[in-house]
Amino acid sequence: MGVPESYKGAVVLREDTEMFSGLPSQSRDPAKSLTLREVPTPEPGVGEVLVAVMASSINYNTVWSSIFEPVPTFGFLRRYASQVPSAGIHDQPFHVLGSDMSGVVLRVGAGVRRWKPGDKVVAHCLSVELSEADGHDDSMLDPEQRIWGYETNYGGLAQLSLVKANQLMPKPAHLTWEESAVSGLVHSTAYRQLISRNGARVKLGDVVLIWGAAGGLGSYATQLALRAGATPVCVVSSRAKADLVRSQGAELIIDRAAEGYRFWSDPDTPDPKEWKRFGARIRDLTGGDDPDVVFEHPGRETMGASVYVARRGGTIVTCASTSGYQHQYDNRYLWMGLKRIVGTHFANYREAWEANRLIAKGVVHPTLSAVYGLDDVGLAARRVHQNEHSGKVGVLALAPRPGLGIDAPEFRASHVEQIERFREGDAHDTVSG
Known part of the structure; x- marks a missing residue:
């Protein structure tokens, strides 16, 4: 396959x-810093793969990168280049963002055996x-563990992307590029x-409190809890999001906005x-049970409540901290209640592979709500930053329009209602880029 000398990528610039x-975080606009630029095509090194990107998505690390919080990501790129001799190419005055991708293998570097040009991958x-x-x-405990497209360059919000071969997995055949x-x-x-x-090891019968249950993380956590035989208690911020979560099969739902919870006096x-x-509201819903597990990711805003409401001997499993990293909670409820806090961060290759297998088998479904073109990536990131979305926001790259890439239409037909549950309708889809 032919490889161009340059390609379009969604970047932030060191000079910006x-x-x-x-400005406070909420006043920083990703659409002002995240722009589409022509960047030189990198050559895949040993164990690396160049992929033609059909679609990608917005994650909160894209928002962090684009508003330069908690720190600009160029320091990550500089350290990567200084610590790993083969990574010098990543230290650039531009940073191509994006930590998700579906596409087609275009070129492989030396030593790559599992993948070949033409393979459809995520x-x-x-x-x-x-x-x-x-x-x-x-x-995940590797001292040189990094998040691609956040702590490395040449991420997925682009027409091409550079990845390690051990990041790739087979594309689920029944899904479109953007769904994958x-x-x-x-x-x-x-x-x-x-x-x-490595996490909470949820089991049959557990009560699992899920913050932001209609969002990117929470919409998958809800499905996983249900498939594991647990009882999710889903916290959402609107009636529409409550309806979405209910349509996934969850029955116990707290509309935090409608019920007026304010966990900080100031x-x-x-x-x-x-x-x-x-905590009393949770027990009302569960028939008196406190959560065995709290799926915690908002961070500062909710951590105090999470530690308090977990049952005696329960587990608070935490990542992300989208509302702030500096947590405050009353340690008496942790130590005297024999509770534990488990920190987790992304997943290792085996865990990611198992999660992707659940998607491919139709056990868990993507929660794509809206699709933007690459030209509108800043607007898509702004929407996530302002929490105006449900589920996940997709971005088309080389795919010319939504709906392409399906290789197993019969299998898809048996799951299409669940696959499209979060979709907002064509009015929100764009095909620029």
Whole structure:
């Protein structure tokens, strides 16, 4: 296959890292910093693969990158290049973002055996070197573990992408390009948090509190809890999102906005009375049970409540911290309740592969809600930043329109209602780019 000398990628620029200086996070607009630029095509090195990207998606790390919080990502690229001799190409004045991708293998580097040009693939976002012993039991513990498209360059929000061969997995045959592209990061993260031995190990009968149950992470966590035989208690922020979660099979739902929960009296003072009210509401729904597991990812806003409401001996499993990294909770409820906090971060290759297999078998379904063209990637990121979305927001790259890439139409037909459950309708889809 022919390979162009350059391609279009959604980038942030090193020269723009101070453009939002002094502005609070919510006032920073990804559409102002995240732009489409022509970038040179990288040559795949040993163990690397160049992929023609059909579609990608917006994750919260794209938002962080585009508003330069908590730090600009160019420091990640510089350290990668200095620590790994073969990674010098990643240190550029531009950063091509994106930690999800579906596409077609275009060219492979030396030593790649599993994949060949023409293979249809999806990517997970774990980039590891595995030159240290620590990563060989769980590659997430590799001291040189990085998130592709966030801590490395040449991510998935582009026409081409550079990945390691051990990031690739087979594309689910019954899904479109855009549907295939949205699950990799969030589903694998939720799988490790809830199902894996490295997370909470949810089992039959557990009560699982899921924050943001209609969002990117939460929409997959809800499905995984249900498939595991657990009882999810789903927290959402609107009636429409409650209806979406209910349509997935969840029955116990808390509309946080409608019920007026405010876990902080002011920006510096948590409100334990609200934790108590929230815990009582959970017990009302469950018939008196506290959560065995709390699926925690908002962070600062909710962590105090999460520690409080978990049952005695329960587990709070946490990642992301989209509302802030500095958590505050009352440690008496943790230590005297013999509770534990488990930190998880993305997933290793095996966990990602198992999560992708569930998608391919129609056990778990993508939660794609809207599709944007690559030209509108800034608008798509802005929407996620402002929490105006449900499920996942997809971005078309080389795919000229939504709906392409299906190779198993009969199998799809038996699952199409679940696959399209989160879709908002054609009015939200664009095909620019």
